[in-house]
Amino acid sequence: MLQTSPAGLRRHALAFVLAIVVGLVLVFWHSSTATARDGALLVNPRQQATPEPKPKKVETRKAPAAAQPAKTTRKKATTPRSATRKPTRRKTRARVPSETAPSGSPPTGETRFVADEVIVRYRLAAAQPAMDALVRRLNLRHIEGRTFALAGITVHRYAIVGGSPVTTVIAALEADPTVVYAQPNYLYELAQAAAAASGGPQYALTKMAIEAAQAVTTGKDVPVAVIDSAIDVAHPELEAASVETADVTGNAPEPHQHGSTIAALIASRGTLRGIAPDVRMLGIAAFDVDAHSGAVNSSSWRVAAAIDRAHQWGARLVNMSFAGPKDPLIARSVAGMEKRGMIAVAAAGNAGPDAPPLYPAAYAGVIAVTATDRNDAVFAKANRGDYVALAAPGVEILGIAPGGRYVVSSGTSLAAAHISGLAALLLGRAKGLSATELLDALTASSHDLGDPGVDPIYGAGLPDAGTAISQFGS
Incomplete structure (x- = not known):
């Protein structure tokens, strides 16, 4: 049987302990590596690594475009008007609605009106020269004209200068094509x-x-x-x-x-x-x-x-x-x-x-x-x-x-x-x-x-x- 000195025994004991420690470390390392690989490792957010800054975008300037040739516009050839003129249509005036009204002459025996005045309503299409000629022919003097809003018509008031009876003047006025009707200025x-x-x-x-x-x-x-x-x-x-x-x-x-x-x-x-x-x-x-x-x-x-x-x-x-x-x-x-x-x-x-x-x-x-x-x-x-x-x-x-x-x-x-x-x-x-x-x-x-x-x-x-x-x- 071999005998070992006390110093040798101490060396053997130390080696044994060291071997055990190394073995435990290897076991722990293997377990940690496997857990991290399976994705179950929780990390404290405060200890997360700051992400790397994104690389700066490098500005690149485009090369100036090559000069384009100037556009040329050609004037289109025009066709003489005589070749494209459309046939002209004869313009026609808008028709004026016909205006009719009963005679405004007073009934027989009616005398309740101004003895030397008459009120006249002309047609809308009546020409001014024709109206003027009528007034001169009947010896009338224009007093005033007015559009009465509620009546919806424009009429003119005349004085009878020559002394003709109102009924005679009204008959002459209503016989003229420029007049719709005429009436006395009633009282x-x-x-x-x-x-x-x-x-x-x-x-x-x-x-x-x-x-x-x-x-x-x-x-x-x-x-x-x-x-x-x-x-x-x-x-x-x-x-x-x-x-x-x-x-x-x-x-x-x-x-x-x-x-x-x-x-x-x-x-x-x-x-x-x-x-x-x-x-x-x-x-x-x-x-x-x-x-x-x-x-x-x-x-x-x-x-x-x-x-x-x-x-x-x-x-x-x-x-x-x-x-x-x-x-x-x-x-x-x-x-x-x-x-x-x-x-x-x-x-x-x-x-x-x-x-x-x-x-x-x-x-x-x-x-x-x-x-x-x-x-x-x-x-x-x-x-x-x-x-x-x-x-x-x-x-x-x-x-x-x-x-x-x-x-x-x-x-x-x-x-x-x-x-x-x-x-x-x-x-x-x-x-x-x-x-x-x-x-x-x-x-x-x-x-x-x-x-x-x-x-x-x-x-x-x-x-x-x-x-x-x-x-x-x-």
């Missing part, structure tokens, strides 16, 4: 009788049940135009009312009783009580005192101008307390009002029960009003006819006159003003009402005064304001 009168010496309280307010309606509406801001004589806006009854004025006479007429009373019956805010005191009113002076006769009248030309002015101002309701003959120009203007949603109220006239219809009341679309007294009897001088739509108080009515005065008068003019005031109350309650809807509401509320149903004396009867307003809610 209109205010539909009010002479003032009475005394009167009573405003019985119309009770008769028409105005108080009940005013508890609901006062016609606030409803635009109402009054075509009449000039209004005295400084009268105590109208000082607090919203009244503007306009003049189509060109004469700046003085305030007059008729226009002032009509305005007060509708919009008074003083001692008297207007039917619709809060309306906005435009008083259009279309009537003036005639220098020769002293009568207060107007004409076709002025009335048509006043209707246009009412439309321009924005009137929703127009009171026309005057009357005259059938008139082609005014008929067209009234039709224009209806097309534009304007409501026209007019006096039936004071020519008597046997008189023919008066206008504008008798035109379609106009609310014609007759007059009654405090006992519901019809005014003795009132016109009658199928055109009468309603009745209202118009006998011995308290009104106003310039200078702060008060007067009592009668006539269908005053009845029309009362209905205009009531119509303004309805419009204050239902602003979108048409003329037909408004008349239907007034008719449905009316007390029948004559024969059962609508009759030529009273129309549908006397409206009840409270009942009429109640149709449009409480």
Whole structure:
């Protein structure tokens, strides 16, 4: 048996331990390598290597392009016009629509017109030299020409210089091919009788049940135009009312009783009580005192101008307390009002029960009003006819006159003003009402005064304001 010294034993022990350590290290290294190769090694993000910066892009400049040869443009050979000219067509004028209208000559016996004036409507295609020659031949002097918007036509007013009768001049004008028609410059009168010496309280307010309606509406801001004589806006009854004025006479007429009373019956805010005191009113002076006769009248030309002015101002309701003959120009203007949603109220006239219809009341679309007294009897001088739509108080009515005065008068003019005031109350309650809807509401509320149903004396009867307003809610 071999014996080993102590130093040798120590060397052998150290070698053995070293071999074991080396073996463990090799085992651990092999295991780590295998794990990393399988992709299961988790790495702390903070210890991740910073990615290498991307290489900078090297800028390379393109070599300048080789010069291109200049383009040459060759002018195309032109073909002579004679070779390409298209055959010309003869130009034709646009056809002007034919214009026709009934003769404007007044009926036999009609004398309510200006004795030395005529109104003429020419064809659109009429040549100026031809018109001038016609005027010279008939010895006429041109006064003015105007396009009436609501009538939709342009007409001219002439003075008859040679003294020829109006009917003769109209016949000669209408025989000329440049003329559509010609007519007189008709005259209109205010539909009010002479003032009475005394009167009573405003019985119309009770008769028409105005108080009940005013508890609901006062016609606030409803635009109402009054075509009449000039209004005295400084009268105590109208000082607090919203009244503007306009003049189509060109004469700046003085305030007059008729226009002032009509305005007060509708919009008074003083001692008297207007039917619709809060309306906005435009008083259009279309009537003036005639220098020769002293009568207060107007004409076709002025009335048509006043209707246009009412439309321009924005009137929703127009009171026309005057009357005259059938008139082609005014008929067209009234039709224009209806097309534009304007409501026209007019006096039936004071020519008597046997008189023919008066206008504008008798035109379609106009609310014609007759007059009654405090006992519901019809005014003795009132016109009658199928055109009468309603009745209202118009006998011995308290009104106003310039200078702060008060007067009592009668006539269908005053009845029309009362209905205009009531119509303004309805419009204050239902602003979108048409003329037909408004008349239907007034008719449905009316007390029948004559024969059962609508009759030529009273129309549908006397409206009840409270009942009429109640149709449009409480």
